[in-house]
Amino acid sequence: MLKNIFYILFLSVLFSCETRSYNHITYLNKVNEIDSIYRIKNDSLTALKKYKKLFKKYLPHNSPLIEEYQTYIIISDKYNKDFGGKESLYKLIPLIAPNWKYNRMDDKYFALYKKYGIDSLEVEKKVDDWKKTLNKKLVDSFSVASFRDQEKHRSDAVLRRKNDEKNELLLLWTFNNYGYPSLQKIGLWGNNNTFMPMISILNHAADSKRYEYFKEKILEYVKRGDCPPDDYAGMVDKYSMINKTDCIYCTFSNVPIVDSAKTDKNRKKIGMPSLKHAKKIHDDYFKE
Secondary structure, three states: HHHHHHHHHHHHHHHHHHHHOOOHHHHHHHHHHHHHHOOOOOOOHHHHHHHHHHHOOOOOOOOOOOOHHOOOOOOOOOOOOOOHHHHHHHHHHHHHHOOOHHHHOOOHHHHHHHHOOOOHHHHHHHHHHHHHHHOHHHHHHHHHHHHHHHHHHOOOHHHHHHOOOOOOOOHHHHEEEOOOOHHHHHHHHHHHEEEOOOOHHHHHHHHOOOOHHHHHHHHHHHOOOOOOOHHHHHHHHHHHHHOOOOOOOOOOOOOOOOOOHHHHHHHOOOOOOOOHHHHHHHHHHHOO
């Protein structure tokens, strides 16, 4: 009897983990809804309440450009609302650490951390601890892959095809052995400060005989929260561009949008904001 109870509990926990891991698109759509309240309707307090409720259910995440968890903390601080203080700020560090070039914290965070009793040395220690969790083998491999991806500015067609093939084989090997090479596995800055945006390597996989496999496999990683939907969408749209078909997610500004309503539905299916919302996010981010 006791054995059966443990077995049922095990299955329950396993099912819960599986469900949560495949719920990331649901999470992203909730974030997009809240962000539109904050960014388009300019209703910070309603957005704050919804974010607080969201982060009670989901683990902290910081989507590119939206940066919802740090936005939640910054708004909370602005309105003197409780966001969890030091404990929440510690959770934020590994989410923003991948974007710190040359291991330096953005100056805009110093005042916030200092206000809650965390000095820059402690933050840098936390970043160093985070770096130690990265997969060294993958960091080494993707540092080389990122250099290959842009070697000779991709001007040599023969070398370009050869390098793209090597990078595709690396992706296949990584998927089979480690899963998706996410920011939390490899970071964004590799050896010798090599910039390692996965979106570039994925875009070049769009012109591959393995494209259909990549399209299916990487979508799984989007659902799990390992691959940002924008990176996946860029690869799919690049394939559409190469094959002269209508864009699916319309991530490239130089491609005409035939049906914006249909495009917005496609984007929502993978957790991306609508075209109008995405433009507002982009404009806000790059005017700062």
